[in-house]
Amino acid sequence: MVYDIDNKNGKGLMDMEKGLFRLPLMIMRGGTSRGEYILEKDMPEDRNDWDKVLLRLMGSPDKKQIDGLGGAQSVTSKVAILKRSEREDADVDYTFAQVSIDKPIVSYKGNCGNISSGVGPFAIEKGLVPITGEMTSVRIYNTNTDKIIVSDVNTRGGKVNYEGDYHIAGVPGTASPVRLKFREPAGTLGRGLLPTGNVKDVLDVPGLGKIEVSIVDAANPLVFARAKDLGLTCLESPDDINSDEKALELLETVRGLAAVKIGLIDDYKVSAWETPGIPKMTYVAESRDYTTFDGKEIKKEEVDLLSRMMSMQKAHQSYAMTGAMCTAAAAVIKGSIVEEVLNTETDLKNIRIGHPGGILECGVDHVETDGLPEIEDTFGYRTANLLMEGTAYIRL
Secondary structure (H helix, E strand, O other), X not given: OOOOOOOOOOXXXXXXXXXXXXEEEEEEEEOOEEEEEEEHHHOOOOHHHHHHHHHHHHOOOOOOOOOOOOOOOHHHOEEEEEEEOOOOOOOEEXXXXXXXXXXXXXXXXXOOHHHHHHHHHHHHHOOOOOOOXXXXXXXXXXXXOOEEEEEEEEOOOOOOOOOOOEXXXXXXXXXXXXXXXXXXXXXXXXXXXXXXXXXOEEEEEXXXXXXXXXXXXXOEEEEEEEOHHHOOOOOOOHHHHHOOHXXXXXHHHHHHHHHHHOOOOOOHHHHHHHOOOOOEEEEEEOOOOEXXXXXXXXXXXXXXXXXXXXXXXXXXXXXXXXXXXXXXXXXXXXXXXXXXXXXXXXXXXXXXXXXXXXXXXXXXXXXXXXXXXXXXXXXXXXXXXXXEEEEEEEEO
């Protein structure tokens, strides 16, 4: 690959003698994830070169990502790529990239809600969106899912304010809240809220037998299973799951079979390679007392259901924001796996999901119909933090 040195158009710079691609970026924590935020104009013009740049940026494939900026977890091996939008209903276009840790794979299938929470602040910091007052709304078009997200960012005093008193489970301390609303989130695959057309499907899992699942597509497609049907409890910590090879294999098998069911692949055994990011594997159970991975006691009355998510074939340390959005949508589908385990007194404007790191609150606006509910939007709160700005030196 050859890139001309061109300071005028702001492209990432290739030092022809040293063979370095110099990439301007910001590193931000978005929700319970951390990622590199990049302007699209600084990426290679040829999209075919993006994977090579992002893999080297993160230091993949390598379980330690020792020669890159990744943190050896799926939640720290993520990238957001932005540009000013030409759409009338959006201010910025945002492409999400999930970089595999131990495989030479970059997945652009699906979105990350946690990384999405940093998109608004980044867009404002980079001048893509003007500040409009104490609160600035950023309309984000996610190219991965063909959906619009509205991010409300605190801009009191004419700048992005990261400090505040809002706490989200899985992140130390407090910060300023970022409100995310996913407009008309259903059907990111173009097949509606239920990609198979069924509220429940039956999967024949080798070594386990037949189990019921609900495959729901809102913000991202998820496959929901009952914890008890998998021989699990929803009390497991991420370390419990990640140290259990049989459990990891089972959960990936279920996810792979669901991917086959919705037509993403033909063979469930290649799911980790051909569609590693979607559908997201999720298992749920009725609310119970439990202990978070950092020792906090959660009472059953504090949550409306328990849930555990997988991310890139490992247990999520907390809960994906798009996962919460899909869970909220599934909660209003009568007869779904989620609706069955949900507390009957649940306030649908404030669904409390008990996950390994604590509690995630989310909500859903919907219209009841004779058939499936029409999901108008799903919403929730995250926080973000700007960690650094600089230039990455990428040897290609």
